[in-house]
Amino acid sequence: MSIKETAQAVMKKAVQIAPDALMPGGAPDPLIRQKHGLIGTPVSRLDGPQKVSGTARFAAEFPMEGMLFATLKYSTIPKGKITNLDIAAAAAAPGVVLVMTHHNAPRMKPAPAFMSSAKAAGGDDLPIMQDAEIHWNGQPVAVVLAETQEQADYAKTLIGVTYETEPAVTAFEVAKADSEPGVFQGEPLLLEIGDADASLAAAPHKVDAVYRTPRHSHNPIELHAATVGWDGDHLLVHDASQCVTHTAWSLAEVFGIAEEQVHVTSLFVGGGFGSKTLWQHQTLAAAASKLAERPVRLMLSREGVYRIVGGRTLTEQRMAIGAQGDGRFDALIQTGVVAMGRHNNMPEPFILPARSAYQAGSFRLDVEAAKMDMVANTFMRAPGESVGTFALESAVDELADNLGMDPIELRIRNEPEKDPTTGAPFSSRHIVEAYRAGAEKFGWAARKAKPGTHREGEWLIGMGCATATYPYYRMPGGAARITLTADGRANVKIAAHEMGMGTSTTQTMVTADRLGLAMECVSVDYGDSHFPGVVLAGGSQQTASIGASVAAAYRKLITELLKLAGKDSPLHGLDADEVIGRDGHLCKSDELERRESYVSLMARIGREELTAEASAPPPLEFTHWSMHSHGAMFCEVRVNAITGETRVSRFLGSFDCGRILNPKTAASQFRGGIIMGLGLALMEETQFDERNGRVMNPSLAEYHVPVHIDVPEIDVIWTDIPDPHAPMGAHGVGEIGITGVGAAVANAVYNAMGRRVRDLPITLDKTLPELGLVP
Amino acid sequence: MNSFTYARAADVIDAVQQGTRVHAKYLGGGTNLVDLMRETLEQPSALVDVSGLSSDITEREDGSLLIGAAARNTAVAEHRAVRTRYPLLARAILAGASGQIRNMATVGGNLLQRTRCTYFYDNDGSRCNKRTPGQGCDAIQGFNRIHAILGASPSCVATHPSDMCVALAALDALVHVTGLDGSRTIAVVDLHRLPGDHPEIETNLRPGELITAVELPALPFAQRSVYRKVRDRASYAFALISVAAALDLDHGIVKDVRLALGGVAHKPWRALKLEASLKGQPATTQSFLAAVEEELADATPLPHNKFKVELAKRTVVAVLAELAGDIS
């Protein structure tokens, strides 16, 4: 262990053993107790009318005076050097203003790679069009700027590139031979407790199999885009972003200017899922704009997203469980290899769920990364959990089958009392309730335990279930500003993001409840790097981060307000912790009649507005407690006995994610996650040609995601039990929905036809051979 | 996309005069051609819009049905005569693409849509004999799950993607075409070619020939017919395997049968061997299986599409059994 690692370990231990009261969340957020506010009521998204009427402006819709349109030309080899770039015809084509290549691009530093520092946003840290080197198949080699998009796109086709190829590693089997230990968020992805191999060997019952998940490409509806312009040495970027502050800081590093000189806005984002960070296109647009001295819009084509934005990488996981006859786990082993780019650090952490899902006598969890010459792989909705739960929860189902136990009962038998690998107490874990409620509502009792025994006509019908799990995170850097005005209204500014999840709506509700104001009296501004806070919309942490930031700003605001209000206020003598907001008033929390309205308070202090800005406390709570969201996923499939086609006919997700703030937007998040999970289970797969590292299906026609008819009625229910240690008692709900779905489907397929598919996606060529010869 | 001129054809003569110029292309609904132009796989310098030519669907005295080439796919599938007399055609069309695309797509364009081989589409980065003759074929050693198992060549293993054409092949449809030298008809089964050494030549049309109509001969037993499409998702995916079939039974004996397969070859595959072997046989699963095995005896699957052979057999047997069950 290095000195840094040792220090980290000591800190962690100290946080774990510290008294609860010293932790953020040690005293429950007062909003948890409040029962009559907006929280928990279904509120439609505030930006809905703008979105359906087309007035919501997305990154590629900002006009700028004199703007040019950009297009990218991509490399066709995985590794080597550009030996010749013939741009003469392109440069001479109608409307073309600039062709930028590594010969004329301005000198720039690489973007700091994600997680390399607090505000780093780069997908990788490769030089961006600075030299002739090619690092992956699809790397941008030229930018064309023209007066219209069509002119730019046409001119691009006239560029000729010759390469000198160098040996590349584009086959997983080759890369695997050289894999190295995975390190995620500064911690090795390796955990050993006891002698898992020996325990497995000795266990009377076991499963031990290899599960595979393929590469996935990001496909948000809104293509990645940036509209950029320079004003002297100040850069304005209208981006499609889930990390405006990170992007501003990182672009400043790239161009060698101060962070304040870069202004990134991103008011509306048409889906992020982990992909809307800093890839080469924003930098290239800004660089080309600088050269051309005109604003530039660069929207990637769908193909462009597949070529230069990383996706989820493939995994190969050995999953083994050893158990006693009563089902108790003696050994839990999940080890394997993932493919990873050479210039990023994202070893898909598929072991995360197994760290806290089950009690077991011994553990061995390990992720190795096999470096390949490919576009940097990245985060995609529940990275780690979505594919890790496929192996883990399939294996649990296999074991249940071996033991002749109901898979739900087997899970409950191994339910831990405290975190099985850290020993930390759970902050809130009601997974058993979620299973019971889900099973009841889904009609699990009707499942035939013996696989392959339920048939209707051509269709074999099966049911499966699986555990969903996703951690509660809150990242450092959260901060917010609240302004209270004389008319009793409040405005929040925070550099957070609305990617369609409903964040702006939900946070307006929460702020209104916290202040005791009507929803109409509260506005929340976000999506601007000049606002306070470093708030990544990722890791399902935004809700907690914003909540904790606004709570801190609120506390500071009220402290100031009470101080200024002075002796004549009925609230005189109370501090911020002794009052709550209610009906436009501040009230003594245990004596609600003792109160004064905001309007009156503001008049009393003689101010038009009062502003407070504060940072959220350091996020220690999820080290002190083991904090996770949970769910129980239930699926019914129909496998066609003739063709092997699998169709999902029913799905239910039963969630335990703390208090649900807005049932309407939360239900959409859960359903959206489940739909994406159905894609993962049944059809999504990036065709990466291992001969040359080229993605062969860069289009929504050939890269299959579920269409409407693939999606059945999806029921979602939740426990709604607040986590006493989380702001508002809530957990993020953006990612958990996709977890467990792959296994729930695979388990249902097994139940339907009696064969296991351990290799996603479950396409008919994998089920067909198991159906036996022609009927 | 390259720049091009655009003109609407006033009538067939006008269309053909414009369409026979070098680098001219007919434009139907544009749902395939415009995509290919965007990808620069097609680079016409003139588009002759023929979507305003005849789209009439006419029932003729000899019992045949004449469908104008500009008829939209949706209009054909919804037409009463098609639905009642040739249900396999209606079902084939409805199994294809999406509602929006079918509303745009024309019969002429559907016939001449090009393969979905992803190496064909990858203009910049892959080798393809169809796109650039003599270049080589990256699909043969690459991803070939959706490729051909019948009639392929060392030059090209692509499939024809149309659903509609499979039904037309089963129905012995005739394609009416007009060129500078006048008009003629071609059997739909002779319209498309196997790849051989020239996968770039996909049809037996002469340069500039315009498709004006498709004729469906009378086939009373097609009233009971089926189109079954097997695919990776429930809609909006091309066929892995599809089967169009009509069966005529006489006391449990196969009197006549028409069957074509999609997703297996460079053209819609009319299963003549199967048909010949089934005629006069009892309509049983065993004879269906024996016949389809004969049809597929020459199948040469690629590394990723071995499943297609088994899948085709199962689907054919199921379709024939369904038809036989319906009838008996």
Ligand SMILES: Cc1cc2nc3c(=O)[nH]c(=O)nc-3n(C[C@H](O)[C@H](O)[C@H](O)COP(=O)(O)OP(=O)(O)OC[C@H]3O[C@@H](n4cnc5c(N)ncnc54)[C@H](O)[C@@H]3O)c2cc1C
């Ligand atoms: C996403 C997507 C999914 C699809 N899925 C399916 C599917 O599942 N099954 C399926 O069968 N199809 C599918 N299609 C293809 C669709 O059926 C075709 O694009 C459509 O039928 C083409 O018709 P069009 O009129 O638009 O042709 P166009 O694009 O206008 O033309 C296609 C070709 O035909 C030529 N042409 C057009 N009219 C004539 C004429 N009268 N005479 C001579 N030449 C002519 C054109 O020059 C061009 O070469 C899909 C398409 C897309 C984009």
Ligand code: SF4
């Ligand atoms: S199969 Fe045919 S279309 Fe596909 S790459 Fe080979 S030659 Fe081209």
